[in-house]
Amino acid sequence: MKLLMHVCCAPCSVECIAALREExxxxxxxxxxxxxxxVEEYKLRRDTLKSYAASIGAELILExxxxxxEFVRKTAPDFTFGERCGICYEMRLAKTAAFAREAGYDFxxxxxxxxxxxxxxxxxxxxxxxxDREGVGFIGYDFRPRFQRGQEKAKELGLYRxxxxxxxxxxxxxxxxxxxxxxxxxxxx
Ligand code: SF4
Numbered sequence: 518m519k520l521l522m523h524v525c526c527a528p529c530s531v532e533c534i535a536a537l538r539e540e541x542x543x544x545x546x547x548x549x550x551x552x553x554x555x556v557e558e559y560k561l562r563r564d565t566l567k568s569y570a571a572s573i574g575a576e577l578i579l580e581x582x583x584x585x586x587e588f589v590r591k592t593a594p595d596f597t598f599g600e601r602c603g604i605c606y607e608m609r610l611a612k613t614a615a616f617a618r619e620a621g622y623d624f625x626x627x628x629x630x631x632x633x634x635x636x637x638x639x640x641x642x643x644x645x646x647x648x649d650r651e652g653v654g655f656i657g658y659d660f661r662p663r664f665q666r667g668q669e670k671a672k673e674l675g676l677y678r679x680x681x682x683x684x685x686x687x688x689x690x691x692x693x694x695x696x697x698x699x700x701x702x703x704x705x706x
Contacts, residue, residue, distance in 0.1 A: 518542055518623055518624060519545075519621065519622045519623045519624070520537070520542055520543075520544045520545070520622065520623065520624050520625070520626065520656070521544070521545050521547050521578075521613060521616065521617045521620070521622040521624070521625040521626075522534075522537070522544035522545065522546055522547060522625070522626050522627065522628060523547050523549065523609055523610065523613040523625065523626070523627040523628065523629070524546045524547060524548055524566060524577075524627075524628045525550060525609075525627070525628050525629055525632075525683070526550075526562045526565070526566065526628070526679060527562070527565040527566040527568075527569040527570075527671065527676050527677070528667060528668060528671035528676050528677075528678050528679075529628040529629070529631050529632060529667065530546065530566065530569065530570075530628050531569075531667045531670045531671050531674070531676075532631060532660060532663035532664070532666055532667030532670065533628045533630070533631050533658070533660050533663075533667075534546075534573065534575060535663070535667075536658070536660055536663060537658075543575075543576075544575070544626075545575075545576045545577075545578060545622070546566070546570055546575055546576065546577040546578065547577075547578050547580065547613055547616060547625075548563060548566060548577065548578065548579045548580060548581075549580040549582065549609055549612045549613060549616075550562070550563075550609060550683065551582040551583065551584025551585075551587060551588055551608060551609075552584070552588055552605045552608065552609065552683045552684045553683040553684070554583075554585050554588070554683070554684060554685040554688070555585075555685070555688075556583055556585075558679065558683075558688075559583055561677055561679075562677070562679060562683075563579065563581075565676055565677040567579075569674070569676060578616070580612060580616065585685065588605070588608070588684065589685070591604050591608065592604050592605070592684075592686070596686050598686075598687075598690070599636070601684070601686060602635070602636060602639070603636075603639055603643065605683075605684065606629070606636075606639060606640055606643045606644075607643050607647070609627070609629075610625075610627060610640075610643055610644045610647045611647045611650075613625050613627065613647070614644075614647035614648055614650065614651040614653055614655070615647075615651055617651065617653045618651040618652060618653050622653060623653070623654055624653065624654035624655065624656050625644075625648070625653060625654070625655055625656075626644075626655065626656045626657070626658055627640065627644065628660070630657060630658050630659065630660045630661070631660035631661060631663060631664050631667060632661070632664060633661050633664055634682070637657075637659075637661075640657070641657045644657065645657075
């Protein structure tokens with residue numbers, strides 16, 4: 518089976534790759550994440566994945582698109598959490614599905630399926646629609662039971678582990694949540 522796996526970041530990829538290899542499947546990794554901002558964060562996550570893929574002998578395809586303006590324009594009608602995530606999934610999985618078709622892969626999937634913080638049902642719906650449009654297969658692996666182990670392994674390996682999901686809005690929410698807590702405690706932030 519020729520499987521293309523969209524990868525959101527190296528830490529999430531660790532146990533997804535391990536699970537597939539245990540099943541005798543060698544995925545080709547596909548980096549396409551125009552939702553990651555700002556650019557230094559984008560480069561850090563991309564370069565961490567490059568090093569990790571090389572260290573385990575995995576094939577990696579980089580589809581570069583920093584894409585801040587396009588992402589903000591598409592999510593601007595409603596950039597609340599959840600609403601914007603659907604658009605974010607669509608951008609990434611549509612590109613992965615199109616690449617899978619062009620390059621002759623049988624199936625595609627995504628490491629987003631390992632995260633308990635992502636909306637699995639929405640991912641399944643959007644991935645299936647993209648697969649149908651492109652005429653390729655889509656597999657909705659449930660990697661979530663391996664999430665904690667993956668994070669621990671990533672820590673042991675010294676991989677860069679990000680503090681927010683990726684988009685500029687998730688960075689803002691992390692900051693504003695922290696600021697609100699500090700203000701409630703009467704601290705300077
Ligand atoms: S919070 Fe994460 S999944 Fe949602 S839009 Fe931002 S980067 Fe995408």
